[in-house]
Amino acid sequence: MSAVRRVGVAVAAAVLAVGPAGCSSDEPPGTAVPALSDRLDKVDAAIEAGDYDRAREAVHQLVADTAHAEVDGDISSDQADRILESAKSVLAAMPEGGS
Numbered sequence: 001m002s003a004v005r006r007v008g009v010a011v012a013a014a015v016l017a018v019g020p021a022g023c024s025s026d027e028p029p030g031t032a033v034p035a036l037s038d039r040l041d042k043v044d045a046a047i048e049a050g051d052y053d054r055a056r057e058a059v060h061q062l063v064a065d066t067a068h069a070e071v072d073g074d075i076s077s078d079q080a081d082r083i084l085e086s087a088k089s090v091l092a093a094m095p096e097g098g099s
Contacts, residue, residue, distance in 0.1 A: 029066075029069070029075045029079045029080075029083060032069070032074050032075055033065070033069040033074045033075060035065050035069075036062065036065055036066065036069065036075075036083070039058060039061050039062040039065055040062065042054075042058040042061070043055055043058040043059055043062060043090070046058050047090075052094045052095055055090075055094060056091060056094060059087050059090055059091055062083070062087055063083075063084060063087050066080050066083045066084060066087075067080070067084075
């Protein structure tokens with residue numbers, strides 16, 4: 001599994017489930033805001049295809065959707081922080097340039 005793919009799995013964990021730092025009463029972000037799961041699917045598909053320009057764009061969209069969900073009160077600050085940290089890691093692990 002590539003480094004980018006491994007980091008992508010970390011984003012999936014942050015979006016789809018509450019991690020150990022989360023409160024047990026928090027609904028998973030991907031359940032609370034289905035758009036986050038949809039964005040994650042786009043990130044995953046682009047990484048699988050090796051289309052890193054598209055993957056970067058999808059990660060940026062995931063970040064924007066996460067910020068909106070936090071502001072709207074749909075996800076907690078802790079959940080948003082985990083998603084944003086994971087997204088930052090994905091971007092850092094991606095090779096420069098396009099596909």
